[in-house]
Amino acid sequence: MRHERARPIAIAVLTLLGSVLAGATARAIDPEPVPSVSSYATVEWQVLADFFYDDPGLGGLDDVSAEALAKRHQKLPAAVRALDGKMVRVRGFAVPAELEGDRIASFLLFAQNELDCAFGHATSMNEWIMVQVRPGDRVELEPFEPMRVSGRLEVGEEIDSGMVLSLYRLTAHRVERAP
Numbered sequence: 001m002r003h004e005r006a007r008p009i010a011i012a013v014l015t016l017l018g019s020v021l022a023g024a025t026a027r028a029i030d031p032e033p034v035p036s037v038s039s040y041a042t043v044e045w046q047v048l049a050d051f052f053y054d055d056p057g058l059g060g061l062d063d064v065s066a067e068a069l070a071k072r073h074q075k076l077p078a079a080v081r082a083l084d085g086k087m088v089r090v091r092g093f094a095v096p097a098e099l100e101g102d103r104i105a106s107f108l109l110f111a112q113n114e115l116d117c118a119f120g121h122a123t124s125m126n127e128w129i130m131v132q133v134r135p136g137d138r139v140e141l142e143p144f145e146p147m148r149v150s151g152r153l154e155v156g157e158e159i160d161s162g163m164v165l166s167l168y169r170l171t172a173h174r175v176e177r178a179p
Contacts, residue, residue, distance in 0.1 A: 040089040040150045040174075045111040045127070048090075048168065051077050053126040060162030073156055080126075084155035090129065090170070091178045094147045097130070104139050106132050109170070113144050129153075129168040131175075139175040146178035 054075065061068070073081070092109040099105060111127040131149055133139050141147065154169040 089150040148178040150174040
């Protein structure tokens, strides 16, 4: 019962957040052949989210020089930095972010089901991934249901006008319901 009342509100809030982020992070995706299933390494959220992320918040970053950003990047755990550019498979909870007609162009993949989050817990930047769907691909999402997404992961702060927009981005090759 609690989920039925909260679901429309949660979907609206997350869709709005996703729209803002998707608009800011939309970029051209180079088509690459989809690798075999065995090419993806399974990555657990314990690796991606098990560290304190120093989020500058709405105030943004004061120093966005290449040197300052490199120092911030070095603060990420080595195991996380090593995933940059790798083919990975991640299980999480998807919420559509950007639509192109009836096609989902991007979505947010969360470590936790945001509908079941603890009161007052703000999702940290390292607890979600901005997922871009390759042009022409179609995905079927079940919001707030576990999904498994495979693709190329990009690790590092994406910054626009001093604001950190995302920490993780993934170009999806496969999207499927998780067991």
